[in-house]
Amino acid sequence: MAEQSRELRSQQWYAGQGRDAYIHRAWMRRGVPADAFEGRKPHIAIANTASDLAPCNSHLNEVAASVRDGVLEAGGVPLNMPVVSLGETQLRPTAMLWRNMAAMSIEEMIRGNPIDGVVLLGGCDKTIPALLMGAASVGLPAVVVPGGPMLTGTFAGQALGCGTDVWRLSEEVRAGTLPAEQFTRSESAMIRSRGHCNTMGTASTMGLLAEALGMVLPGLAGTPAPDSRLLEGSHATGKLVVEMVAADRGPADVLTKASFHNAIVTLAAIGGSTNAVVHLLAIAGRLGIDLTLDDFDRIGSRVPLLVDLQPAGRFLMDDLYRAGGLHAVLAQVRDLLDPSALTVDGTPLVDHLGDAPIWDPEVIRLRDAPVLGEAGIAVLRGNLAPAGAIIKPAAATPQLLQHRGKAVVFDSIEDFHERIDDPGLEVDASSVLVLRGCGPKGYPGMPEVANMPMPKRLVEQGVRDMVRICDGRMSGTAYGTVVLHVSPEAAAGGPLALVRTGDTIVLDVAGRRLDLDVPADELAARTPNEATLAGFAAPTRGWERLYVDHVLQADSGADLDILVGASGSEVSRESH
């Protein structure tokens, strides 16, 4: 049992004979023994995003029960704390709009309650980022249990990748090569078990990156949701957090520039989601760590891609776990990792890698036989993206990475849907599709619409990829030559608002450029037209209003300006 030699934070509520301490203890008693409040047992919140409306997280109550057992065994007091959850597929207009709201509420629930440490249970895309953002701002000892991916489902003898195969099959329906009825029948096979998407989408990426950052019990991330070892690791995490409280080891000890370096190397080696860029920037912002968009290119763009997972590759998360998991990947790029970065157990991440074996070199490649020699995220700048835009070259068509084409511009996703299949639309395979009004402010919430479906007519001719440019995001399960997160967005005065159909756009990924080939004086004289302005959201109340008034651009993590930085764990005033 970890010896608690320091005065526990929860004692600010529970110690003494006064009226307030009486109230705090009495209301919590309900069968809890008196010695739970005497200052020897740390009170551990289990921040639980289990929700039937976040179906990827619905199994987290079972995970919470195992965490609870571990906390009890180590002499702590476990407290279930349901927090705002976000179901990626269900929430309108986009779960990203609510990430900062979830993070803000999680921060305040950790801060305002009589607890000494917290275990963060997440899974579906935005839940782990929101939990980490909130916990990082408060600074109490915190550790993540990633809920884990679902098992692989099969349809008509073929494995189905969540998300990725929805995009692929729906394009086949559009191309007329798959009957719509077959497409619908695959629905029940897509989601085979509890857990989050099994492709290398945002949830898989953020679970693995949480461990690369040091915030997970080493070896646990990537364990499939139905696997018994997830519960075993959850139990161990419950014990660990009690020890972390005794050692006063908090997020600030784990999350450093060195750990973000490791996360960026990992992001590239696993071929992770582009969404991780905004999430990592936002988490770093909470800790005052000077992480920039350029760090992703500088640290990550020459790291080899070692994991052959959908959406870019073949396999699924189940296969990655079977093949050796995250440690087998990281052992291959050990020399690229920062050895000074610690994990939640107080030891360096690199010390946990040993000679982690690769059991299936098709799924996890050896360093000298990578899927791709240089992976990661390329950061583009130019007169179309003064503050930066990103592209994932590994998910793109190599021939399109250097491209010059005529813009076909859409002012909103509705405008896009209305016109994309219009037979009169002047578009060919060399055109560049531009969609604006989809940034943090413009939509609002920066939806995953950047991987625009291509015109039906071109799809039928066999076109499978085109250059697409957007101020929104792309689903982590999607692929294509898509330039994302253009900053500043059109609705924040970015030059993307000035592009006209027929303008020439030059994409030069090798040179890291994205430019509009229009003379500077002509561009300076342009203003956004009526239809463009009408495409921007103008919410008048509630969270959406607060959000558009305060949200930062993608290159700063799209956090709210009022949430950047730490709040700390001190709250001195009482309600009575």
Ligand code: FES
């Ligand atoms: Fe939840 Fe994909 S929808 S992880």
Ligand code: MG
């Ligand atoms: Mg998503």
